[in-house]
Amino acid sequence: MKIVVIGANGTIGSAVVQALGQDHEVVKVGKTHGDVQLDIADPDSIHTAFGQIGPFDALVVTAGEVAFKPFSDLDAEAWSVGLNSKLMGQINAARAAVDYLNPNGSITLTSGILSEEFIAWGTSASTVNGAIEHFVRAVATELPKGIRINVVSPALLEESVNVFGGFFPGFEPVAGTRVAQAYVKSIAGVMSGRVFKVT
Numbered sequence: 001m002k003i004v005v006i007g008a009n010g011t012i013g014s015a016v017v018q019a020l021g022q023d024h025e026v027v028k029v030g031k032t033h034g035d036v037q038l039d040i041a042d043p044d045s046i047h048t049a050f051g052q053i054g055p056f057d058a059l060v061v062t063a064g065e066v067a068f069k070p071f072s073d074l075d076a077e078a079w080s081v082g083l084n085s086k087l088m089g090q091i092n093a094a095r096a097a098v099d100y101l102n103p104n105g106s107i108t109l110t111s112g113i114l115s116e117e118f119i120a121w122g123t124s125a126s127t128v129n130g131a132i133e134h135f136v137r138a139v140a141t142e143l144p145k146g147i148r149i150n151v152v153s154p155a156l157l158e159e160s161v162n163v164f165g166g167f168f169p170g171f172e173p174v175a176g177t178r179v180a181q182a183y184v185k186s187i188a189g190v191m192s193g194r195v196f197k198v199t
């Protein structure tokens with residue numbers, strides 16, 4: 001399969017590329033790294049990049065920023081980071097992919113454990129992750145061409161403990177290799193409209 005991974009240079013994305021690379025042609029996409037660059041918050045840049053890449057069989061998005069702040073400090077600008085980048089960014093990528101995916105292709109997005117568990121400073125992330133999961137369940141019912149869509153909801157990765165571990169006291173981290181297998185299950189399997197939790 002020809003598989004486009006947006007966020008390929010990141011912590012999750014590099015684990016996904018590693019898991020897929022042996023068996024598939026992987027097109028690595030990022031904002032500043034990779035074979036092709038785009039900004040998921042900018043729909044025109046996604047169409048330009050997908051036009052360069054040509055038709056593909058699967059899209060994975062492991063990108064999207066969100067602000068971690070106390071609720072009292074989450075002003076409109078801080079909220080817009082998660083809403084424009086992680087939520088609308090992943091929706092923008094899914095919308096554009098429909099035009100470029102081959103029949104029976106798949107889309108796999110990324111939410112996170114904060115859709116169901118809550119931490120200090122995590123209200124924006126929880127809101128955005130929950131919305132991505134609801135988007136996937138709903139849109140799965142009306143995608144054309146036999147296209148499937150799922151979302152992977154990982155716990156904190158072991159590889160990210162040094163950066164984010166302080167936000168997640170008592171949360172057990174998971175290995176990136178295990179998280180990557182959820183993306184493989186989404187791409188190579190038959191399920192659609194599902195949330196694959198990796199905890």
Ligand SMILES: NC(=O)c1ccc[n+]([C@@H]2O[C@H](COP(=O)([O-])OP(=O)(O)OC[C@H]3O[C@@H](n4cnc5c(N)ncnc54)[C@H](OP(=O)(O)O)[C@@H]3O)[C@@H](O)[C@H]2O)c1
Binds near residue numbers: 029038065156157
């Ligand atoms: N790491 C975790 O423990 C964890 C757990 C649960 C959920 N998540 C979620 O998973 C996603 C990825 O996390 P991560 O830790 O792998 O992040 P990361 O290491 O910071 O990597 C993110 C990647 O996304 C790309 N990117 C960022 N903004 C972009 C944009 N606007 N357009 C296109 N590409 C963009 C970056 O590309 P360039 O390098 O090319 O600039 C980067 O390679 C995030 O939404 C995060 O909330 C992470």
